[in-house]
Amino acid sequence: MPPTPAPSTDTTTATTTDTAPAATATAPTTAPGTAVGGSDRSGPPGPTARHARRPGTPRIAALASVVVLGSLMTVLDTxxxxxxxxxxxxxxxxPLAAIQWVVTGYTLALAAVxxxxxxxxxxxxxxxLYLLAIGAFAxxxxxxxxxxxxxxxxxxxxxxxxxGGAVSPVGMTILIRASDPAHRGRIMSILGIPVLVGPLIGPVLGGYLVDQVSWRWIFLINVPIGxxxxxxxxxxxxxxxxxPTRRLDVPGLLALSPGLALLLYGLSTGAERHxxxxxxxxxxTLLGAALVAAFVVRALTAAEPLLDLRLLRHRPFGTAVATLALFTCGYFGSMMLLPLYYQVVRGQSATGAGLLGIPQVLATGITMQFAGRLGDKVAPGKLVxxxxxxxxxxxxxFTTQVAADTxxxxxxxxxxxxGVGVGMTIMPTMAAATRSIDADRIPAASTTMTIVPQLGASVGGALMSVLLAGAMTDRLPRALSGGLEAVHALPRTAVRHLAPQLADAFQHxxxxxxxxVALAALPAVFLPRRR
Incomplete structure (x- = not known):
């Protein structure tokens, strides 16, 4: 799953909403808004942090290098x-329905943190906290x-x-405490390095390790870096x-992620077994639905909920959340299928599958930089x-061309x-969500907007894996009812013979x-059409 940019919301400055697009290209799996907002209320920085407030000093560069190293490790892992x-x-x-939990379990855990x-x-x-997170990740x-x-x-x-969910927001908080507001944009640009570099080299590096060394090294390589x-x-x-500044909403915490995990597990298991x-x-499924319902009730009634769902009543924010939820469900959910298509249907190696994804990553990354600046001038109701x-x-x-020999x-x-469309959608949507929110509610809004892509990716990944498994079962001979697992047991020549049916399953x-993705256009048209 490609990393998801998260909106940055530094509540200590008056220019938060104006700088949100630039700050969006930060950490893919974090809630920098909550981290920064929480840290700014937790007291003034110590003497060492005050001493480091001069931007551009070697100390700031050293702090930034450590934060970028830690963030890059977590981004690469996604x-x-x-x-x-x-x-x-x-x-x-x-089977694919089980393998996809390697991705879904990770993203649900990120959303929980x-x-x-x-x-x-x-x-x-x-x-x-940073050292604890890095150590636990390693x-x-x-x-x-x-x-x-x-x-x-x-x-x-x-x-x-x-x-990993705590690494980037805590690192961002450390850097923001050590810098002054006048140079905050420079710090944010440094924090955006992992988001731009990770999706570019991650699939290629992962493909090389899988093909030439062992899949185990896509995880073990994090140990020396950590x-x-x-x-x-x-x-x-x-x-x-x-x-400490506030109580932790323990009931909400114990309801959201476990509820989603149980709900997704029950639905995917039912679809897999028909x-x-x-x-x-x-x-x-029933237990998960009950927990999710309990979380919604808690979020609408508690004084300090884990997620403030009352923000959804605010039209710009609610429409932005709906847009992002539908878009990320389709986009990130389907990205898990692309390497599988290249490897299973087209016979590519893991390295080849990684290299074939570079044009899309470049298009998304480059467009994202321009879209962030364009979002300061064009209304989101027109841009998104x-x-x-x-x-x-x-x-x-792409879908109409998915075949065995395209x-x-x-x-x-x-x-x-x-990729160009993705770059024009995610960042401006996140920025638009927080522009009209009161300053004291920005941390809560930022947290929600950061969690939504993770949940969308989790739901989308589980859904797409189940749909693909079902499509394979319907199109392959009865003897191959095991889907992807059964295909792996065949010799390569037999797989090439089945390539048209496999391609049709992916296309479906x-x-x-x-x-x-197309449904996301419905709420998007209700975003503000004026600056």
Missing amino acids: TVVNVALNRLSADFHA IPLTAWAIGRFGTKR LGSALAGLAWNIESLIAFRVLQGLA LLALLLGARLFPRDTPQ AFASPGALLP PTGVVLAAIGFLA PYAVLMAALALM TYVWAVGF
Whole structure:
């Protein structure tokens, strides 16, 4: 899953909303708004932080290098796994419905950590929390690299997600405390480096490790990087005094992510077995739905909820959330399928699948930079619908060309067009959501807007994997009812013979993803059409 930019909301300055687009290109799995908002209320920085407030000094550069190193590690981990899913399915003899939880479990864990960050900064302090997160992420990576079955790998990926979700927002808070507001934009541009570099090199690096070394090294490579970041952080980061600011909404925390996980598990299990009424599917579905409903009630009634859903009553914010939820469900959910298509249908290696994704990543990254600046001049009600339409057109062009022998240039051109639309949609939508929100509610709004893409990616990934598994079952011979797992057991010549049916299964699944992306245009047209 490509990283999701998160809106930055520094509540200590009056220019927060004006700088939001530039700050959006920060961490993919974080809630910088909550971290910054929470940290600014947790007391003044210590003497070391005050001493480091001169931007451009060697100390600021050293702090930034450590934060970028840690963030790059977590961003790479979100981009290298997709190219390894095919190999994981083969090595663990696991169906796609189970393998996709390697991605879904990670993103759900990230979403669970995001609203905790501001509270945890006040409770533990930035330095202690950052070192704890980096250490736990390195430990989770080592355990994932040593996983002995699919269940253990999913469990260790959840541990990675719980740790990785705190790395970037806490690192951002450390840098913002150590800099002055006049140079905040420069700091944000530095923090955007991992988001631009990670999706570009992650799939290629992951493909090389899977093909030439072992899939285990896509996780084990994080261990030395994490240890280096841990040592440098312990030496360079300023000390701060923890100052708790608010209570943690424990009931909301215990309802949201477990509820979503159970709901997705029950639905995917029912779809995979074609038996939604079976106890193994029905019970987790009902329990998950009950927990999600309880979370909604809690979020609408609690004084300090985990997520303030009352913000959805504000029309610009509500329409932005709806746009982002539909768009990320279709887009990020389908991105898991692209490396599988290249490897299963077209016979590409994991490295080749990573290289074929570069044009789309470049188109998205470059457009994102321009869209952030354009969002300061053009109303979101005009810019975002245009981006959604471009993304849907490019995605539809790609979907109609998905076959066993389509020229790669045609596929990459369509995906590049989709990338332009993605770059014009996500950042301006996030910026538009927070522009009209009162300053005291910006941290809550930022948290919500950061969680939505993670949840959208989780739901989309689970849905697309189940749809693809069903489409394969319907199109392959009865003897191959195991879907992807059964295909791996065939010799390569037999797979080439089945390539047209496999391509048709991917095309059928992509149609659903295009539909979700196109549906995002409906709420997008209700975004503000005036500055």
